Amino acid sequence: MxxxxxxxxxxxxxxxxxxxTFLGVIIKYFNCGDILNGFYEKKHDKEKVSRIVGMDFLIIGLSVIIIALISIFIDKKYYNAIMITQGIIIVLxxxxxxxxxxxxCGKN
Incomplete structure (x- = not known):
């Protein structure tokens, strides 16, 4: 490898x-939860989906970017671990x- x-x-x-991060901002602050795949208006609350999933996307994106910026100051032998950590953060x-x-985010 x-x-x-x-x-x-x-x-x-x-x-x-x-x-x-871009999608998180669009979904959360412009209330665009309906652009997500699997969103069904009769089943899901659009405002709740926009708020919760938008924040999830923002946290994921910013976490990956912050880890990359921290990796600038870390020794080269840890680069594989950092790359794997970024991938795990995105998937999870x-x-x-x-x-x-x-x-x-279902309707009550």
Missing amino acids: KPADLTGILVLAFLGGGIL GLIKALYDQFFK
Whole structure:
């Protein structure tokens, strides 16, 4: 396996984290929860989906970007661990966002 370098970490952060942060801002602050796949207006509360899932996306994206910025000051031998950590944060965060959308944001 080729070792990770700082360029790969920053590219992953600013592509993955940047897109998730952008979507989080759009969903949360412009109340666009209905742009999410699986949103069903009769089943889900749009305001609650926008608030909760938008915040989830913001936290995921900003976490990945912050870890990448911290990695600038860390020794090269930890780059693989940082890259794996970023991937795990994205995957687990998206699973949590899907869980929140389908099970916490239903209409009462």
